[in-house]
Amino acid sequence: MKLYYNPQSRAAIAKWMLDECRAEYELVHIDFEKREHKTPEFLEINPAGKLPALVDGETRMFENSAICLYLAEKYPQARLAPAVGAPERGRYLSLMVYATTQLEPAMGDALLKLETPPARGWTDFETAKDVVEKELGEGPWLFGEWFTAADVMIGSMFIWKRLWGGPPDRPRIEAYVDRLKQRPAGMKMGM
Ligand SMILES: N[C@@H](CCC(=O)N[C@@H](CS)C(=O)NCC(=O)O)C(=O)O
Structure with a gap:
Protein backbone atom coordinates (compact mmCIF):
# COMPACT_ATOMS: atom_id res chain seq x y z
CA MET A 1 0.00 0.00 0.00
CA ARG A 79 -11.91 -1.98 15.66
CA LEU A 80 -12.11 1.53 14.30
CA ALA A 81 -15.61 1.27 12.83
CA PRO A 82 -18.99 -0.17 13.81
CA ALA A 83 -19.80 -3.20 11.66
CA VAL A 84 -22.38 -3.10 8.87
CA GLY A 85 -25.75 -3.60 10.56
CA ALA A 86 -24.58 -2.39 13.98
CA PRO A 87 -26.79 0.33 15.49
CA GLU A 88 -23.86 2.77 15.67
CA ARG A 89 -23.11 2.40 11.97
CA GLY A 90 -25.38 5.16 10.68
CA ARG A 91 -24.09 7.78 13.08
CA TYR A 92 -20.52 6.70 12.31
CA LEU A 93 -21.02 7.13 8.56
CA SER A 94 -22.68 10.49 9.12
CA LEU A 95 -19.77 11.76 11.20
CA MET A 96 -17.22 10.50 8.68
CA VAL A 97 -18.91 12.48 5.92
CA TYR A 98 -19.73 15.46 8.16
CA ALA A 99 -16.04 16.04 8.88
CA THR A 100 -15.14 17.10 5.36
CA THR A 101 -18.48 18.30 3.98
CA GLN A 102 -19.54 20.55 6.88
CA LEU A 103 -16.93 20.91 9.58
CA GLU A 104 -13.88 21.43 7.37
CA PRO A 105 -15.35 24.11 5.08
CA ALA A 106 -17.06 25.84 8.03
CA MET A 107 -13.75 25.96 9.86
CA GLY A 108 -11.99 27.15 6.71
CA ASP A 109 -14.46 30.02 6.37
CA ALA A 110 -13.96 31.02 10.00
CA LEU A 111 -10.16 30.87 9.88
CA LEU A 112 -10.09 32.84 6.65
CA LYS A 113 -12.67 35.27 8.07
CA LEU A 114 -15.16 34.55 5.30
CA GLU A 115 -18.92 34.56 5.60
CA THR A 116 -20.81 31.28 5.31
CA PRO A 117 -24.00 31.81 3.31
CA PRO A 118 -26.33 28.84 4.03
CA ALA A 119 -26.70 28.20 0.30
CA ARG A 120 -23.11 26.94 0.31
CA GLY A 121 -24.34 23.72 1.90
CA TRP A 122 -22.61 23.93 5.24
CA THR A 123 -23.25 25.82 8.46
CA ASP A 124 -21.18 28.47 10.15
CA PHE A 125 -18.36 27.19 12.35
CA GLU A 126 -20.08 27.92 15.69
CA THR A 127 -23.00 25.73 14.64
CA ALA A 128 -20.57 23.02 13.50
CA LYS A 129 -18.92 23.17 16.93
CA ASP A 130 -22.35 22.85 18.58
CA VAL A 131 -22.85 19.66 16.56
CA VAL A 132 -19.46 18.24 17.49
CA GLU A 133 -19.91 19.05 21.19
CA LYS A 134 -23.33 17.41 21.18
CA GLU A 135 -22.01 14.31 19.41
CA LEU A 136 -19.01 14.11 21.72
CA GLY A 137 -21.14 14.34 24.83
CA GLU A 138 -19.10 13.31 27.86
CA GLY A 139 -16.59 11.53 25.60
CA PRO A 140 -13.81 10.76 25.83
CA TRP A 141 -14.45 9.88 22.16
CA LEU A 142 -17.36 10.31 19.78
CA PHE A 143 -18.55 6.81 20.67
CA GLY A 144 -17.91 7.06 24.39
CA GLU A 145 -15.03 4.81 25.41
CA TRP A 146 -14.67 3.55 21.85
CA PHE A 147 -12.14 5.39 19.68
CA THR A 148 -13.13 5.15 16.01
CA ALA A 149 -12.15 6.51 12.63
CA ALA A 150 -14.74 9.24 13.24
CA ASP A 151 -12.40 10.62 15.91
CA VAL A 152 -9.59 10.63 13.34
CA MET A 153 -11.70 12.60 10.88
CA ILE A 154 -13.43 15.01 13.27
CA GLY A 155 -10.51 15.27 15.67
CA SER A 156 -7.93 16.00 12.97
CA MET A 157 -9.85 19.15 12.05
CA PHE A 158 -9.44 20.56 15.54
CA ILE A 159 -5.81 19.43 15.85
CA TRP A 160 -5.14 21.28 12.64
CA LYS A 161 -6.99 24.33 13.92
CA ARG A 162 -4.79 24.39 17.03
CA LEU A 163 -1.72 24.34 14.78
CA TRP A 164 -3.16 27.25 12.84
CA GLY A 165 -3.00 29.28 16.05
CA GLY A 166 -5.35 31.82 17.51
CA PRO A 167 -7.21 31.85 20.81
CA PRO A 168 -8.16 28.53 22.45
CA ASP A 169 -11.43 27.01 21.36
CA ARG A 170 -14.28 25.83 23.58
CA PRO A 171 -12.95 24.01 26.66
CA ARG A 172 -14.58 20.69 25.78
CA ILE A 173 -13.10 20.80 22.29
CA GLU A 174 -9.65 21.74 23.61
CA ALA A 175 -9.82 18.85 26.09
CA TYR A 176 -10.75 16.51 23.22
CA VAL A 177 -7.72 17.72 21.23
CA ASP A 178 -5.50 17.15 24.27
CA ARG A 179 -6.75 13.56 24.50
CA LEU A 180 -6.28 12.98 20.77
CA LYS A 181 -2.73 14.29 20.88
CA GLN A 182 -1.86 11.81 23.62
CA ARG A 183 -2.57 8.83 21.37
CA PRO A 184 0.68 7.07 20.44
CA ALA A 185 -0.35 6.89 16.77
CA GLY A 186 -1.76 10.43 16.85
CA MET A 187 -1.53 12.85 13.96
CA LYS A 188 1.87 14.40 13.42
CA MET A 189 2.17 17.27 11.02
CA GLY A 190 5.38 18.68 9.63
CA MET A 191 7.23 15.38 10.16
N1 LIG B 1 -11.01 17.14 1.27
C1 LIG B 1 -9.70 16.73 0.83
C2 LIG B 1 -8.76 17.89 0.93
C3 LIG B 1 -7.49 17.63 0.18
C4 LIG B 1 -6.62 18.86 0.07
O1 LIG B 1 -7.11 20.00 -0.02
N2 LIG B 1 -5.29 18.68 0.07
C5 LIG B 1 -4.35 19.79 -0.06
C6 LIG B 1 -3.22 19.62 0.94
S1 LIG B 1 -3.70 19.98 2.59
C7 LIG B 1 -3.67 19.79 -1.41
O2 LIG B 1 -3.30 18.75 -1.90
N3 LIG B 1 -3.46 20.99 -1.96
C8 LIG B 1 -2.70 21.16 -3.14
C9 LIG B 1 -3.46 21.78 -4.27
O3 LIG B 1 -4.68 21.84 -4.20
O4 LIG B 1 -2.81 22.17 -5.22
C10 LIG B 1 -9.25 15.54 1.67
O5 LIG B 1 -9.57 15.50 2.85
O6 LIG B 1 -8.60 14.61 1.15
Whole structure:
Protein backbone atom coordinates (compact mmCIF):
# COMPACT_ATOMS: atom_id res chain seq x y z
CA MET A 1 0.00 0.00 0.00
CA LYS A 2 1.32 3.45 -0.91
CA LEU A 3 0.29 6.74 0.69
CA TYR A 4 1.07 9.81 -1.39
CA TYR A 5 2.14 12.18 1.29
CA ASN A 6 3.55 15.51 2.30
CA PRO A 7 3.98 16.20 6.02
CA GLN A 8 2.59 19.72 5.63
CA SER A 9 -0.69 18.47 4.22
CA ARG A 10 -3.94 16.76 5.06
CA ALA A 11 -2.21 13.51 4.10
CA ALA A 12 -1.22 13.49 7.80
CA ILE A 13 -4.83 12.44 8.50
CA ALA A 14 -4.63 9.33 6.30
CA LYS A 15 -1.24 8.54 7.81
CA TRP A 16 -2.70 8.77 11.31
CA MET A 17 -5.42 6.33 10.28
CA LEU A 18 -2.87 3.92 8.77
CA ASP A 19 -0.94 4.03 12.04
CA GLU A 20 -4.08 3.45 14.14
CA CYS A 21 -4.71 0.40 11.92
CA ARG A 22 -1.10 -0.73 12.38
CA ALA A 23 -0.97 -1.08 8.62
CA GLU A 24 2.19 -1.68 6.66
CA TYR A 25 2.59 0.97 4.02
CA GLU A 26 5.04 3.00 2.04
CA LEU A 27 5.10 6.81 2.01
CA VAL A 28 5.57 8.39 -1.41
CA HIS A 29 6.72 11.92 -0.78
CA ILE A 30 5.08 14.53 -2.98
CA ASP A 31 6.88 17.82 -3.40
CA PHE A 32 4.32 20.63 -3.75
CA GLU A 33 6.92 23.14 -4.94
CA LYS A 34 7.88 20.84 -7.78
CA ARG A 35 4.14 20.41 -8.44
CA GLU A 36 4.46 16.64 -8.27
CA HIS A 37 0.76 16.54 -7.35
CA LYS A 38 -0.15 17.89 -10.80
CA THR A 39 1.83 15.44 -12.94
CA PRO A 40 -0.13 13.22 -15.36
CA GLU A 41 0.96 10.17 -13.33
CA PHE A 42 -0.39 11.58 -10.09
CA LEU A 43 -3.59 12.83 -11.73
CA GLU A 44 -4.24 9.23 -12.77
CA ILE A 45 -4.49 8.47 -9.04
CA ASN A 46 -6.25 11.63 -7.90
CA PRO A 47 -7.69 13.66 -10.75
CA ALA A 48 -8.18 16.57 -8.33
CA GLY A 49 -4.39 16.82 -7.93
CA LYS A 50 -4.53 16.87 -4.14
CA LEU A 51 -3.12 14.94 -1.21
CA PRO A 52 -3.71 12.46 0.21
CA ALA A 53 -4.03 9.63 -2.26
CA LEU A 54 -3.76 5.95 -1.48
CA VAL A 55 -2.96 3.04 -3.78
CA ASP A 56 -3.60 -0.49 -2.61
CA GLY A 57 -3.00 -2.97 -5.42
CA GLU A 58 -5.59 -2.21 -8.08
CA THR A 59 -7.44 0.18 -5.77
CA ARG A 60 -6.79 3.91 -5.96
CA MET A 61 -8.36 6.31 -3.51
CA PHE A 62 -8.56 10.00 -2.75
CA GLU A 63 -10.36 12.10 -0.09
CA ASN A 64 -9.51 11.46 3.55
CA SER A 65 -13.00 10.37 4.56
CA ALA A 66 -13.09 7.73 1.83
CA ILE A 67 -9.57 6.56 2.64
CA CYS A 68 -10.37 6.25 6.36
CA LEU A 69 -13.62 4.38 5.65
CA TYR A 70 -11.69 2.02 3.38
CA LEU A 71 -8.93 1.40 5.92
CA ALA A 72 -11.36 0.80 8.78
CA GLU A 73 -12.92 -1.97 6.69
CA LYS A 74 -9.61 -3.39 5.51
CA TYR A 75 -8.34 -3.67 9.10
CA PRO A 76 -11.37 -4.84 11.13
CA GLN A 77 -9.04 -6.10 13.85
CA ALA A 78 -8.23 -2.46 14.68
CA ARG A 79 -11.91 -1.98 15.66
CA LEU A 80 -12.11 1.53 14.30
CA ALA A 81 -15.61 1.27 12.83
CA PRO A 82 -18.99 -0.17 13.81
CA ALA A 83 -19.80 -3.20 11.66
CA VAL A 84 -22.38 -3.10 8.87
CA GLY A 85 -25.75 -3.60 10.56
CA ALA A 86 -24.58 -2.39 13.98
CA PRO A 87 -26.79 0.33 15.49
CA GLU A 88 -23.86 2.77 15.67
CA ARG A 89 -23.11 2.40 11.97
CA GLY A 90 -25.38 5.16 10.68
CA ARG A 91 -24.09 7.78 13.08
CA TYR A 92 -20.52 6.70 12.31
CA LEU A 93 -21.02 7.13 8.56
CA SER A 94 -22.68 10.49 9.12
CA LEU A 95 -19.77 11.76 11.20
CA MET A 96 -17.22 10.50 8.68
CA VAL A 97 -18.91 12.48 5.92
CA TYR A 98 -19.73 15.46 8.16
CA ALA A 99 -16.04 16.04 8.88
CA THR A 100 -15.14 17.10 5.36
CA THR A 101 -18.48 18.30 3.98
CA GLN A 102 -19.54 20.55 6.88
CA LEU A 103 -16.93 20.91 9.58
CA GLU A 104 -13.88 21.43 7.37
CA PRO A 105 -15.35 24.11 5.08
CA ALA A 106 -17.06 25.84 8.03
CA MET A 107 -13.75 25.96 9.86
CA GLY A 108 -11.99 27.15 6.71
CA ASP A 109 -14.46 30.02 6.37
CA ALA A 110 -13.96 31.02 10.00
CA LEU A 111 -10.16 30.87 9.88
CA LEU A 112 -10.09 32.84 6.65
CA LYS A 113 -12.67 35.27 8.07
CA LEU A 114 -15.16 34.55 5.30
CA GLU A 115 -18.92 34.56 5.60
CA THR A 116 -20.81 31.28 5.31
CA PRO A 117 -24.00 31.81 3.31
CA PRO A 118 -26.33 28.84 4.03
CA ALA A 119 -26.70 28.20 0.30
CA ARG A 120 -23.11 26.94 0.31
CA GLY A 121 -24.34 23.72 1.90
CA TRP A 122 -22.61 23.93 5.24
CA THR A 123 -23.25 25.82 8.46
CA ASP A 124 -21.18 28.47 10.15
CA PHE A 125 -18.36 27.19 12.35
CA GLU A 126 -20.08 27.92 15.69
CA THR A 127 -23.00 25.73 14.64
CA ALA A 128 -20.57 23.02 13.50
CA LYS A 129 -18.92 23.17 16.93
CA ASP A 130 -22.35 22.85 18.58
CA VAL A 131 -22.85 19.66 16.56
CA VAL A 132 -19.46 18.24 17.49
CA GLU A 133 -19.91 19.05 21.19
CA LYS A 134 -23.33 17.41 21.18
CA GLU A 135 -22.01 14.31 19.41
CA LEU A 136 -19.01 14.11 21.72
CA GLY A 137 -21.14 14.34 24.83
CA GLU A 138 -19.10 13.31 27.86
CA GLY A 139 -16.59 11.53 25.60
CA PRO A 140 -13.81 10.76 25.83
CA TRP A 141 -14.45 9.88 22.16
CA LEU A 142 -17.36 10.31 19.78
CA PHE A 143 -18.55 6.81 20.67
CA GLY A 144 -17.91 7.06 24.39
CA GLU A 145 -15.03 4.81 25.41
CA TRP A 146 -14.67 3.55 21.85
CA PHE A 147 -12.14 5.39 19.68
CA THR A 148 -13.13 5.15 16.01
CA ALA A 149 -12.15 6.51 12.63
CA ALA A 150 -14.74 9.24 13.24
CA ASP A 151 -12.40 10.62 15.91
CA VAL A 152 -9.59 10.63 13.34
CA MET A 153 -11.70 12.60 10.88
CA ILE A 154 -13.43 15.01 13.27
CA GLY A 155 -10.51 15.27 15.67
CA SER A 156 -7.93 16.00 12.97
CA MET A 157 -9.85 19.15 12.05
CA PHE A 158 -9.44 20.56 15.54
CA ILE A 159 -5.81 19.43 15.85
CA TRP A 160 -5.14 21.28 12.64
CA LYS A 161 -6.99 24.33 13.92
CA ARG A 162 -4.79 24.39 17.03
CA LEU A 163 -1.72 24.34 14.78
CA TRP A 164 -3.16 27.25 12.84
CA GLY A 165 -3.00 29.28 16.05
CA GLY A 166 -5.35 31.82 17.51
CA PRO A 167 -7.21 31.85 20.81
CA PRO A 168 -8.16 28.53 22.45
CA ASP A 169 -11.43 27.01 21.36
CA ARG A 170 -14.28 25.83 23.58
CA PRO A 171 -12.95 24.01 26.66
CA ARG A 172 -14.58 20.69 25.78
CA ILE A 173 -13.10 20.80 22.29
CA GLU A 174 -9.65 21.74 23.61
CA ALA A 175 -9.82 18.85 26.09
CA TYR A 176 -10.75 16.51 23.22
CA VAL A 177 -7.72 17.72 21.23
CA ASP A 178 -5.50 17.15 24.27
CA ARG A 179 -6.75 13.56 24.50
CA LEU A 180 -6.28 12.98 20.77
CA LYS A 181 -2.73 14.29 20.88
CA GLN A 182 -1.86 11.81 23.62
CA ARG A 183 -2.57 8.83 21.37
CA PRO A 184 0.68 7.07 20.44
CA ALA A 185 -0.35 6.89 16.77
CA GLY A 186 -1.76 10.43 16.85
CA MET A 187 -1.53 12.85 13.96
CA LYS A 188 1.87 14.40 13.42
CA MET A 189 2.17 17.27 11.02
CA GLY A 190 5.38 18.68 9.63
CA MET A 191 7.23 15.38 10.16
N1 LIG B 1 -11.01 17.14 1.27
C1 LIG B 1 -9.70 16.73 0.83
C2 LIG B 1 -8.76 17.89 0.93
C3 LIG B 1 -7.49 17.63 0.18
C4 LIG B 1 -6.62 18.86 0.07
O1 LIG B 1 -7.11 20.00 -0.02
N2 LIG B 1 -5.29 18.68 0.07
C5 LIG B 1 -4.35 19.79 -0.06
C6 LIG B 1 -3.22 19.62 0.94
S1 LIG B 1 -3.70 19.98 2.59
C7 LIG B 1 -3.67 19.79 -1.41
O2 LIG B 1 -3.30 18.75 -1.90
N3 LIG B 1 -3.46 20.99 -1.96
C8 LIG B 1 -2.70 21.16 -3.14
C9 LIG B 1 -3.46 21.78 -4.27
O3 LIG B 1 -4.68 21.84 -4.20
O4 LIG B 1 -2.81 22.17 -5.22
C10 LIG B 1 -9.25 15.54 1.67
O5 LIG B 1 -9.57 15.50 2.85
O6 LIG B 1 -8.60 14.61 1.15
